[in-house]
Amino acid sequence: MxxxxxxxxxxxxxxxxxxxxxxxxxxxxxxxxxxxxxxxxxxxxxxxxxxxxxxxxxxxxxxxxxxxxxxxxxxxxxxxxxxxxxxxxxxxxxxxxxxxxxxxxxxxxxxxxxxxxxxxxxxxxxxxxxxxxxxxxxxxxxxxxxxxxxxxxxxxxxxxxxxxxxxxxxxxxxxxxxxxxxxxxxxxxxxxxxxxxxxxxxxxxxxxxxxxxxxxxxxxxxxxxxxxxxxxxxxxxxxxxxxxxxxxxxxxxxxxxxxxxxxxxxVRVPVSQLMNPISSVVGPSLSRLQDDENGFSGYLQKAQALIAYPAGLVAATVAGLAPWAVPLVLGGRWTGAASVVTILSISAIAQAANQAPTWVLWSHGYAKQLARLSLLNAVITLSCVALGATRGMTGVAWGYAVASILTWPIAALGARHVSGFNIWPGTVIALRMVAVTALCGAASGLVGAAVPGPDVWHVLAGGLASVALFAVLAWVVRPVRRDVQVAIDIIRRR
Known part of the structure; x- marks a missing residue:
């Protein structure tokens, strides 16, 4: 051709x-x-x-x-x-x-x-x-x-x-x-x-x-x-x-x-490998549904659940297991990276929760407005990172974590104001994800610390504890079960 x-x-x-x-x-x-x-x-x-x-x-x-x-x-x-x-x-x-x-x-x-x-x-x-x-x-x-x-x-x-x-x-x-x-x-x-x-x-x-x-x-x-x-x-x-x-x-x-x-x-390798393939399909798909408000809303909620829970769970688990995962994965010379891994995982969870506003603006072609919103978020992020840099490498990581949390509601409100689209249902799903995965991350750290032996045993025990707690919460807590079912539906439906 x-x-x-x-x-x-x-x-x-x-x-x-x-x-x-x-x-x-x-x-x-x-x-x-x-x-x-x-x-x-x-x-x-x-x-x-x-x-x-x-x-x-x-x-x-x-x-x-x-x-x-x-x-x-x-x-x-x-x-x-x-x-x-x-x-x-x-x-x-x-x-x-x-x-x-x-x-x-x-x-x-x-x-x-x-x-x-x-x-x-x-x-x-x-x-x-x-x-x-x-x-x-x-x-x-x-x-x-x-x-x-x-x-x-x-x-x-x-x-x-x-x-x-x-x-x-x-x-x-x-x-x-x-x-x-x-x-x-x-x-x-x-x-x-x-x-x-x-x-x-x-x-x-x-x-x-x-x-x-x-x-x-x-x-x-x-x-x-x-x-x-x-x-x-x-x-x-x-x-x-x-x-x-x-x-x-x-x-x-x-x-x-x-x-x-x-x-x-x-932090980024496992989280981005979960988020990127889904995002690469969601954006173009939503752009073709922009004239169908109901179809757009339903697809957006499913996509938010599908991307938020897996990415958030992985990031939270990595945060909890950082003291043992870093020497196990990278080797003994990299032990100084453990605290940075934990802090950056907080930022990754917030970013996994903050996908819907960008999808809404991107798919509707609001490129100029998205750039303005990104500029505002950038000013906040750069300010936080610059302040944190006075504390060295760990301070830089904390700057990113704090900025990711602060810019989340700003992005949601900005997308709502520009597009007029109600993204609150997707935001609720993301908030539940943060609460659930935070508990799972804490469980991974506590169980990992309680297990004696080499680093691999700490990581295996803590990882299993995190997954097990997530399964229990998804079964017992009705809203979480509904979120997980929504994510499963987008996989099953043809």
Whole structure:
């Protein structure tokens, strides 16, 4: 297929049953693939943390921040704008392809040129050679961006998940071999590059679409404008989530950044692998239900329950088990990360509870309003983190935790004010999740502390206690049982 036609992708009328089937199957397969990715990610965390030093992880952590910002600029918000567009013509997709490729090239050149400055600013000379290699990622992803959009608009999440998993496995094996050979931070950099190469090639081959030439007569200005709003929103979120890493890197050095990065990964790997696949399906599905208030409301509540309870339970359990999980998973040299893991888990629970406001604004196309709300949340977060930074790495973690709690009601009220949509039912579900998972996390810590023996026994006993208490609460407490049933319904219904 070429980009020579302007035939729009996607029908005007939404087949609700087909949409539910496609979105549920996509979410389920994404969840299964995500669990596999989480398993590989955990193995990577366990193995490489024993082979690579904290200072090398610190260098890679700063490079990863640059990668994240560069990817955001490279995408320019067009991936999101393309997904929420009801009808996207072949000509528009071709034009967006060339825009994405062009921004990828520009960002790569900027990163290469700024490498010496970043090395001096962070007192990490290794960044001078690491960042230019990372610049190749932007060109690869610039090529693949609209191909991935094409697959997502056809709900081919299963294939995308397979390709990403394959890239993760191959890149891990490569990183392991390099680490065994003493490569240190280069093992991590090349792992990222190889994973992106495999994903990009796999997505381009399977999309069944080829871009045509750029056409001036095909309008994409409204998509660029909408993408710019999404870009602003995502940029604000990225700044707030990575500020701690930059502050620690600039003030405390590579080793402390490495410790903070491993603590953050120990929390984020399991939680994000649960949340991301569901969110990636929920957003586009809600955007197609925006004209059906009842259908939108019902789907939103189910999605909130489906994402909040598993992610909250995992985060709370990790918080309770941190004193034993950190040395067990990362090794003895990382014991200083335990307190940071516990604090960051609080932030993860609050974020799992705060998904509905973003979904509502995103799916209705309120990109500008979402960016404004994100800016307000960012000011609160940056203030909390800046105050916490005076207390070092632990203070930064507390800054994030406090900010996540404060911004939750602000996001809910803001979404209600902008959209007029009643998100209170979803908020109630999230509040119950917080109460239930907090009890489960406390149980995991108490039982883990009471069990004698090596770290593995503490973790197993505490983890089982957390799951068992959740099962009891879900059976005995009627509202919790109803929430869990709502989550199960979205899985069972076809």
């Amino acid at each position: 070429t980009g020579s036609t302007d035939q729009a992708e996607g029908p005007e009328q939404v087949d609700k049953e087909a949409l539910k089937h496609a979105s549920v199957v996509g979410a389920l397969f994404n969840a299964l693939a995500s669990l596999s990715q989480a398993a590989v990610g955990l193995i990577t965390l366990v193995v490489l943390s024993r082979l690579i030093s904290p200072s090398s992880y610190g260098v890679y952590a700063i490079a990863a921040v640059v990668l994240a910002f560069g990817e955001l600029a490279r995408d320019f918000g067009l991936g999101t704008a393309s997904l929420v567009e009801k009808r996207l013509s072949e000509g528009q997709r071709s034009n967006l392809f060339w825009v994405n490729l062009g921004t990828g090239l520009v960002v790569a050149l900027v990163v290469i040129g700024s490498a010496p400055y970043m090395a001096r600013s962070m007192h990490m000379p290794a960044l001078t050679s690491v960042l230019p290699v990372c610049g190749l990622v932007f060109i690869l992803n610039g090529c693949a961006s609209q191909f991935e959009v094409s697959l997502k608009r056809r709900y081919r999440y299963a294939y995308i998940a397979k390709v990403n998993l394959a890239g993760l496995l191959v890149s891990f094996v490569s990183a392991l071999l390099l680490a065994l050979a003493g490569a240190q931070y280069w093992a991590l950099v090349l792992q990222t590059l190889l994973g992106n190469v495999i994903s990009a090639v796999g997505i381009i081959v399977a999309a069944g679409w080829r871009p045509g030439r750029y056409r001036r007569d095909v309008p994409v200005r409204h998509l660029l404008t909408q993408g710019l709003h999404f870009l602003g929103n995502a940029a604000i979120a990225l700044v707030t989530s990575n500020l701690g890493t930059l502050i620690i890197g600039h003030g405390l050095g590579a080793a402390q950044v490495g410790v903070y990065n491993r603590a953050n990964q120990l």
